[in-house]
Every structure is written in structure tokens, then in C-alpha cells.
Amino acid sequence: xxxxxxxxxxxxxxxxxxxxxxxxxxxxxxxxxxxxxxxxxxxxxxxxxxxxxxxxxxxxxxxxxxxxxxxxxxxxxxxxxxxxxxxxxxxxxxxxxxxxxxxxxxxxxxxxxxxxxxxxxxxxxxxxxxxxxxxxxxxxxxxxxxxxxxxxxxxxxxxxxxxxxxxxxxxxxxxxxxxxxxxxxxxxxxxxxxxxxxxxxxxxxxxxxxxxxxxxxxxxxxxxxxxxxxxxxxxxxxxxxxxxxxxxxxxxxxxxxxxxxxxxxxxxxxxxxxxxxxxxxxxxxxxxxxxxxxxxxxxxxxxxxxxxxxxxxxxxxxxxxxxxxxxxxxxxxxxxxxxxxxxxxxxxxxxxxxxxxxxxxxxxxxxxxxxxxxxxxxxxxxxxxxxxxxxxxxxxxxxx
Ligand code: C5P
Numbered sequence: 533x534x535x536x537x538x539x540x541x542x543x544x545x546x547x548x549x550x551x552x553x554x555x556x557x558x559x560x561x562x563x564x565x566x567x568x569x570x571x572x573x574x575x576x577x578x579x580x581x582x583x584x585x586x587x588x589x590x591x592x593x594x595x596x597x598x599x600x601x602x603x604x605x606x607x608x609x610x611x612x613x614x615x616x617x618x619x620x621x622x623x624x625x626x627x628x629x630x631x632x633x634x635x636x637x638x639x640x641x642x643x644x645x646x647x648x649x650x651x652x653x654x655x656x657x658x659x660x661x662x663x664x665x666x667x668x669x670x671x672x673x674x675x676x677x678x679x680x681x682x683x684x685x686x687x688x689x690x691x692x693x694x695x696x697x698x699x700x701x702x703x704x705x706x707x708x709x710x711x712x713x714x715x716x717x718x719x720x721x722x723x724x725x726x727x728x729x730x731x732x733x734x735x736x737x738x739x740x741x742x743x744x745x746x747x748x749x750x751x752x753x754x755x756x757x758x759x760x761x762x763x764x765x766x767x768x769x770x771x772x773x774x775x776x777x778x779x780x781x782x783x784x785x786x787x788x789x790x791x792x793x794x795x796x797x798x799x800x801x802x803x804x805x806x807x808x809x810x811x812x813x814x815x816x817x818x819x820x821x822x823x824x825x826x827x828x829x830x831x832x833x834x835x836x837x838x839x840x841x842x843x844x845x846x847x848x849x850x851x852x853x854x855x856x857x858x859x860x861x862x863x864x865x866x867x868x869x870x871x872x873x874x875x876x877x878x879x880x881x882x883x884x885x886x887x888x889x890x891x892x893x894x895x896x897x898x899x900x901x902x903x904x905x906x907x908x909x910x911x912x913x914x915x916x917x918x919x920x921x922x923x924x925x926x927x928x929x930x931x932x
Contacts, residue, residue, distance in 0.1 A: 533709045534775050536564035537753060537912050540708065541614035541646075543639045544584065546574015548689040549621035549655035549698035553579060556620055556701035557587040563705055568610070570639045571595065574623060595637040607638060611645035615913055618708055619643075620681070621655030621698045624666050630678070631669035648913065649711055651679035653704050658694030681707045712916070716923035718759035723799045723848070724752050725792055725806035725837065727767030729785040733829060734817035741807050745769030747853075747893060748805030750915035752777050758919050760801075765791045767806055785809050785834035792837050796844065801926060803851045804838045805877075842872040849926045854878040864898055875899045875925055877918065899925055 540560050544553045553569075560567050567588040571581060573595040581592040593610070611617070619626060619639070626639070630652070635641040643650060652673065660666060661683060674680060682699035699707075726748020730738040745766060752764045753774035763778045765788055773779040780795075782788045785808045796802065811831035821827065838852050852873045854864040857880065864878035878896045894908040897918065906917050 533706050534564055535560060535705070535709050535712075536774055537750070538565040538615045538712065539613055539910070539912075540565045540567050541610065541617045541642065542567050542569045542584075542588070543572070543617065543619035543622075543626075543642075544569060544575035544579065545572045545619060545621060545623040545626040545639070546577060547621035547623045547655040547698070548578060550575050550578035552698060552701055553620060554583050554587050556704055557584055559701050559705040560708070561587075561589065563709060566590075568613070569593070570610075570642060572623075572626060572637055572639050574625065593638055595639070607641050608645050611642045611647075612909065614646060615648060615910070616708060616711065617643060617646050617648065617650045618653070618704070619651070620653035620704050622652035624654075624656045624660045624663075627652065627654060627666065627669050627673065631672045649679060650677075651681055651708060651711065653681040653698050654683045654696070655698030656683075656696045657688060657690050658692055658696040661694075661696035679707075679711060712757045714758045714916075714920070716758040716920060717755060717801075717926075720760045720800045720926075721763075721798055722755045722760040722801045722803065723763045723765065723792065723795060724748055724755065724803045725765045725767075725788060725808075726752070727769040727771075728807050729767045729788055729809045729834075730783050731785065731809045731812040731834075732816040733813050734819065734821045736820050739809060739811070739813065739831075740768075741809060743767070743769075743807035745771050746891065747911050747915065748803075749774065750911040751803055751805055751918060753912070754915040754919040755803075757916070758923060763795055763799075765795075765806070785812060785837070789835055789837045789840065793840060796841060796848065799848045801849045801851070801922065802841050802847075803922070804841075805853050806837075807853075807855065808837060809834055836871075838871055838873070847872075849874045849922070849929060851875045851877060851922060855881040857881060861896055861898070861903075864896065868898055868900070874929065875922065897921055 557567050569584040569588045569592045585592045629640050684697040684699050685695040686697050727745030728741045728743040730740045732738050749771050755762045756776050765780045780791050782791050814830040814832045850873050854867050856863050860878045860880050864876050868876040876898050895906040897904050
């Protein structure tokens with residue numbers, strides 16, 4: 533089970549099971565997630581914010597929409613920040629408010645403002661759970677796509693026995709992780725290039741670019757979660773490879789080309805997210821070049837890896853990237869045709885809040901006969917949306 537790089541907004545509402553939220557926060561973090569706790573007034577009566585702050589490693593937000601909370605992170609950005617909003621425990625009262633679409637405290641407002649997955653782990657007395665009003669609310673929530681974890685059955689804090697117990701933190705963490713495992717690329721082999729390349733000038737200097745590799749690594753993670761067997765050919769980056777990914781580290785464009793082409797056989801999909809240096813130094817010096825008044829470097833073009841892949845007798849489904857500072861859509865569409873790609877992912881670079889080296893991005897995905905824009909958001913979420921699109925287009929091509 534992994535929740536690597538996932539951001540989970542953990543809502544804690546008024547139920548005796550709130551004491552288990554402390555262990556849940558710890559387990560989610562152990563599985564690799566970042567956890568932001570938001571408590572309702574009722575939740576804070578059962579467990580202290582300080583406990584949850586210590587275990588989540590972040591200051592806890594409380595029930596009201598106050599200036600301080602808004603200044604730290606507005607409720608809309610908080611809802612956008614989350615890859616998953618998980619309410620555990622979810623009390624009967626909170627479920628009723630959720631079903632009604634209320635916005636009468638911070639957590640309820642966040643749920644209204646969130647467009648990503650929302651999961652609830654109900655916890656209440658068995659009679660309250662069996663009540664027609666609660667069951668109606670649950671039906672409504674399920675119909676709207678809310679994921680419901682549990683409840684379990686057994687001894688209850690009130691001394692009764694029956695359904696209504698919150699699931700154990702371990703089970704909630706596992707079910708949360710399972711939400712991200714889409715199975716859309718089950719058994720497919722996907723090769724991804726990521727990061728920059730370094731082109732040596734001499735023994736100590738090189739030419740490179742500002743690519744951090746974050747987008748490519750997030751795509752590798754999303755592809756693994758979709759069930760693919762992923763090979764990641766990475767230029768020099770300061771990132772950890774996602775679990776279950778085969779990583780091959782390279783340095784220069786020439787090394788990347790060799791690594792990619794050498795492993796292309798049997799691949800179903802190639803995603804070229806790397807920012808390959810366009811030029812390399814024609815004659816890199818073996819030692820360190822001495823300082824001089826003026827140094828002239830002769831650069832020669834690096835071979836285009838992507839073109840080499842689409843020129844193969846049986847190319848895989850190929851996805852290229854286009855980083856542009858202007859006319860993003862037009863340049864990208866031209867590149868789609870010119871490089872004979874199945875799909876191209878365009879993004880605007882040179883802006884501080886997105887693209888290269890940023891945690892956020894905004895993408896425009898184009899293919900023959902269609903396009904879709906993926907609005908500004910965390911790279912992890914965009915990567916999952918992109919993998920969903922790739923799986924759709926790949927499936928369409930397969931059956932064409
Ligand atoms: O032509 P341009 O460099 O803008 O194309 C970008 C796309 O081509 C990216 O997907 C990048 O990974 C790929 N590329 C490549 N080999 C190169 C240059 C770019 O695979 N030498």
C-alpha cells in the first residue's frame with residue numbers, strides 16, 4: 533500500500549471514534565501522504581487539535597472560516613490542495629450536513645468546494661446508523677460519488693453491538709490508497725523519460741536547463757497506480773523514484789537516447805516528459821578549461837529521441853511534451869503533426885507559478901481530432917488526469 537506524494541485533507545467530526553483519527557493521521561503519513569487536519573466543533577470535543585497537530589505534522593484548522601485560517605490558506609485553495617478529502621470519523625450529523633450541501637463550518641464548506649474524490653468513514657451508534665434519515669443521506673451521498681468506507685459491525689462505545697463502528701485506521705488507509713489505483717493501464721508497459729539532461733563543457737562544467745523532473749516522476753507514479761509496468765529514464769534530478777518503478781539514471785542526451793531506444797521493444801506507451809538539451813558541446817574538454825577573456829563554445833544539435841521513437845517500424849503510442857513561452861496551442865499542434873505523435877502535452881513555461889521546477893502546472897493536451905485543457909493544479913493530480921486521457925486515447929487507437 534502506498535500513498536506516496538498524496539495530499540489528504542483529514543476531516544475529524546464529532547464521534548467517540550475521533551480518538552482513532554490520531555492513529556489514522558500517523559498511518560496515512562507512514563504510507564507517504566501529507567496530511568492536513570480540519571476539525572469540526574464536535575470533533576474538537578473528542579480529541580484535542582494539539583494531538584492531531586503533532587501526528588499530522590501541520591497546524592490543525594478548526595471549525596470556523598476565520599481570517600487567520602483564510603490567511604494561512606484560503607478554503608478554496610485548501611480544497612484544491614487535497615488529492616483526497618477523507619472524513620473519518622464522519623458523524624451522523626456531518627453526513628446529514630454533507631447530504632444537504634451545507635456550508636456552515638470550514639469542513640462542510642471545503643467539501644462543497646472540493647472537486648476531487650471525497651470519502652467518508654461513518655461512525656455512530658447502530659440505531660443512528662439504521663435510522664431511515666441516515667440511510668437516505670448515505671444513499672444520496674453514494675449516488676453523488678462519495679466513497680463510503682465501512683462502517684464495521686461490533687461492540688460500540690455506547691455498550692451496544694451492531695453496525696456503525698468506524699473501520700480501523702489500517703483499513704481506512706488501505707481503502708484510501710485503493711482509490712488511487714485505477715487499473716486503467718493494467719499490464720501495459722510504459723516507458724517515461726523525465727528531467728533535464730546535462731551536456732558537459734569540460735570536466736566540471738555543463739549546460740543544462742531548469743527542468744526538475746517533477747512532472748515526469750508524477751506521471752510515472754500515476755502510471756504505476758493505473759496498473760502499468762513502468763520504466764523511468766531519468767536525467768539528473770533530486771527526486772526519489774516512485775515505488776514499483778524501474779529507474780534508469782542517465783546524464784546526457786546521448787545517454788538518454790541509448791537508454792530509451794535500448795528499452796523500447798515491447799513497450800506499449802512512450803511518454804517523453806524529459807527536457808532534453810537541444811545542443812551539446814561539440815568537443816568537451818577532458819580537464820578543466822582555464823579561465824580566459826572570452827570562451828567560444830561550439831554547440832551541435834542533439835539527436836531527437838522522440839522522432840527516433842516515432843520512426844520505429846512499430847512505434848508505441850507516443851506522447852510528447854511542448855514547453856513554450858508563447859503561442860502554446862499553435863506550436864504544440866504543429867509539433868504533434870511534425871513529430872508524428874499520438875498526443876502532445878503543452879505547457880507554458882517561464883512563469884513562476886507553474887511549469888519548470890514548480891509544484892503546480894497547467895496543461896493543454898492535444899491529439900488528432902481533439903483537445904482537453906487541464907487547469908492549474910498540483911502536478912500529482914494533473915498526472916493522474918493525463919494518464920486517464922492517455923489510457924482513453926490508447927484504448928481508442930487499439931480498437932481503431
Ligand atoms: O522539439 P521540442 O524539443 O520542443 O520537443 C519537445 C518534446 O520532444 C519533448 O517531449 C521532449 O522530451 C522530446 N525531445 C526528445 N529529444 C530531443 C528533444 C526533445 O525526445 N533531443
